[in-house]
Amino acid sequence: MERRTIGAAALVAGAVGLGCMPMSWAYSGSRQRGDESLRAVHRALDLGSSLLDTADMYGPFTNELLVGRALKERRPDAFVSTKVGLLVGEQHIVANGHPGYVKRACDASLRRLQTDVIDLYQLHRADPEVPVEETWGAMAELVRAGKVRALGLCAVGARGGRRSGGRLHDGTIRQLERVQQVFPVSAVQAELSVWSPEALETLLPWCEARGVGFLAAMPLGNGFLTGTLTPGEGFEPDDVRARHPRFTAEMMAANQPIVAGLRRVARRHGEDVTPAQVALAWVLAQGRHVIPVPGTKQERWADQNARAAGLRLTARDLAEVGRLPAAQGSWD
Numbered sequence: 023m024e025r026r027t028i029g030a031a032a033l034v035a036g037a038v039g040l041g042c043m044p045m046s047w048a049y050s051g052s053r054q055r056g057d058e059s060l061r062a063v064h065r066a067l068d069l070g071s072s073l074l075d076t077a078d079m080y081g082p083f084t085n086e087l088l089v090g091r092a093l094k095e096r097r098p099d100a101f102v103s104t105k106v107g108l109l110v111g112e113q114h115i116v117a118n119g120h121p122g123y124v125k126r127a128c129d130a131s132l133r134r135l136q137t138d139v140i141d142l143y144q145l146h147r148a149d150p151e152v153p154v155e156e157t158w159g160a161m162a163e164l165v166r167a168g169k170v171r172a173l174g175l176c177a178v179g180a181r182g183g184r185r186s187g188g189r190l191h192d193g194t195i196r197q198l199e200r201v202q203q204v205f206p207v208s209a210v211q212a213e214l215s216v217w218s219p220e221a222l223e224t225l226l227p228w229c230e231a232r233g234v235g236f237l238a239a240m241p242l243g244n245g246f247l248t249g250t251l252t253p254g255e256g257f258e259p260d261d262v263r264a265r266h267p268r269f270t271a272e273m274m275a276a277n278q279p280i281v282a283g284l285r286r287v288a289r290r291h292g293e294d295v296t297p298a299q300v301a302l303a304w305v306l307a308q309g310r311h312v313i314p315v316p317g318t319k320q321e322r323w324a325d326q327n328a329r330a331a332g333l334r335l336t337a338r339d340l341a342e343v344g345r346l347p348a349a350q351g352s353w354d
Contacts, residue, residue, distance in 0.1 A: 023036045023037055023038070023069060023070025023071065023328065023331045023332075024036070024037040024331055025037065025070075025072075026235070026310060026311065026312075026313055027235070027310075027311070028101075028142065028172065028208055028209050028235035028311075028313070029172060029174075029206070029207065029208025029209050029233060029234050029235040029311075030172070030206035030207070030208050030233060030234070031171055031172035031206075031208045033101065033141055033142070033171060033172055033208065034101075035072045035073040035101040035141075035313060036069075036070040036071045036072040036073060036101075036313075036328075036331070037306060037313060037331040038071050038302060038306070038313065038314055038315075038316070038327055038328055038330055038331045039071055039072075039073030039074070039075055039101075039103075039237065039313050039314065039315040039316075040062070040063065040066040040071050040073065040074050040075065040315070040316070040317075040318070040324060040327075040328075041075050041239070041315045041316055041317030041318070042059075042063070042074055042075060042076045042080070042085055042088070042089055042317070043075075043076070043077070043080045043085060043317050044317045044318060044319045045059035045062070045085060045088055045319040046059070046080055046081045046084045046085040046088060047079075047080035047081055047084075047085055049261050049262065049263075049317075049319070055319075056088060056091075058319065058320060058321065059088055059319045060088065060091060060092055061321040062318060062319060062320055062321045062323070062324040063088075063089065063092040063096075063324075064092060064096065065321045065324045065325050065328075066324045066325075066327075066328055067092070067096050067099045067100060069324075069325065069328035069329065070328065070331070071324070071327070071328040071331075072099060072100055072101045073100075073101040073103055073237075073313060073315065074089055074092075074093075074100050074101065074102055074103065075103045075104075075211075075237065075315045075317075076089045076102075076103070076104045076105075076135075077104055077105035077106075077108075077144075077146060078104065078105065078106060078108075078127055078130065078131050078134075079105070079108045079109070079110050079115070079146065082109075082110040083130075083134060086104060086131055086134035086135050087134050089102070089135060090134050090135040090136040090137070091136075093135055093136050093137050094136045097136075097137055101141045101142070102135060102137060102139075102140050102141045102142070103140075103141060103142040103143075103144060103174070103237070104131050104135065104140055104142075104143065104144070105143075105144040105145070105146040105176065106124055106127045106128065106131070106143065106144070106145065106146060106161075107119055107124075107145050107146040107147050107148070107149065107157070108146045108147050117146075117147045117148065117149040117150065117151075118149055119145075119148055119149030119151075119152040119154065119156070119157035120149070120152055120156075120157075121156055121157065121159065121160035121163075122160075124157060124160040124161060124164075125160055125163070125164065128140070128143065128164050128169055128170065129169075132169060138169075139168065139169060139170065139171060140169065140170045140171070141170075141171045141172065142170075142171070142172050142173070142174050142208065142209055143161055143164060143165075143170040143172070143173055143174070144173070144174035144175060144176055144209070144211060145157060145158065145161065145173070145174070145175050145176065145201075146176050147176065147178055148178055148197060154197055154200055154201055155200060155201065155203070155204050158173070158200075158201040158204045158205060159204050159205070161173050161205070162204060162205035165205070172208035172209070173205060173206070173207060173208055174207065174208055174209035174210065174211060174235075174237070175194070175197065175198060175201065175207055175209075175210055175211070176210075176211045176212070176239075177191060177194045177210065177211065177212035177213070177221075177225065178193060178194055178197060189223060189224055190220045190221075190223065190224075190225075191212065191220070191221065191223070191224050191225040192224070194210070194212065194225060195224060195225065195228055198210065198228065198234075202232075207232075207234050208234065208235060209234060209235040209236065209237055210225065210229050210234055210235070210236055210237070211236075211237040211238075211239050211315070212225055212236070212237075212238070212239060213238070213239050213240045214226070214236070214238035214239070214240075214241060214305055214308070214312070214314075215238070215240055215241045215242065215243045215247060215301060215305065216243070216247055216280060216284065216301050216304055216343060216346065217243045217246065217247065217277065217280055217348075217349035218240065218243065218349070221236075221238075222308065226308060226309065226312070229311060230309055230311055233311070234311070235311050235312075235313065236309065236311055236312045236313070237313055237314075237315050238305045238308075238312055238313065238314040238315060239315055240317075241301060241302055241305045241314035241315065241316050242298055242301055242302070242316050242327075243301070243349075244262070244263055244266070244269070245263070246268070246269070246274065246277065246280075246281070247280070247281060247284060247297060247298060247301040248296070248297060248298040248301075248323075249281045249284070249285060249296070249297040249298070250298075251274065253271045253272075253274035253275040253278070254271035254274075254275075257269065267351050267352040268349065268350075268351040268352070270351070273350060273351035276350045276351070277349055277350055277351070279346070279347050280346050280347065280349065281297055283342065283343065283346040284297035284300045284301055284343070284346075285297045285300075286342070287300045287335070287339045287342055287343060288300045290339070291333060295333065296326060298316075298323075298326060298327065298330070299326065299327075299329065299330035299333050300333070300335070300339070300343070302314050302316060302327060302330035302331075302333075303330055303333040303334070303335045304335060304340065304343050306330070306331065307335055307340060
């Protein structure tokens, strides 16, 4: 698989990563099986999808424990990315950016992941009660201590900016400019897909101009762009899509032309090429600093996603995808 460089630290990972969250958090709990998820991780690593993206809050904690089981055998093959800054309560999630907590959380993540160093440590959310520079400074100390190789920031409060009249990622860019004064940002993680392309407006250019890697979260539109979801089929109560306006039966039906367009492009490249692979190839085509991180808990989808790195879309393909209708329905 093609390999891409991530940010100031010049770390290298496969062009397509693996989002591990669905293995133990937010998607169809009844279908989460540890052994099957481990097979998905191993298959991804076999094919060069080295970036494994997790977080301490997923589970909470169980996702890092699962990834750690794979890392115990395959650490040299993996690029480990995890996150800090959110605590999961009984019915709520709160931010914690206190420096002491950040250092304790890193040590706990290292234990769960069964590794001596985290390749990319990302701030999941900034704590409104703690200046982000203080949190970032504590994370920078972890780099100097050899526990972390590089730092990243997840996009925060993106959709609130639109409601207040600002551009979607203005808040994230302001945070990036603040923390960049403390310690270099190596990567930014934010949503980017065919049906959610807003990062192309300001955030992606900001990263490209500064040599910052971009991890494209939800590049398959939470599974919609795969073409495998049936409108009206419904989701389990613990599945995040059960509460998303874009995943009502009405909105899923209204957005089928997007999947149909991806399927048309896929057919030009062969019978085995899927809409999901076209969607990932489109993300890959947005810049050499971009790494899509599709999430899955199944080996067959990990295999399919990894193989998308070999799909090269033509200028005609990219133009056709660019002309697809905008997604209907709120994303809030």
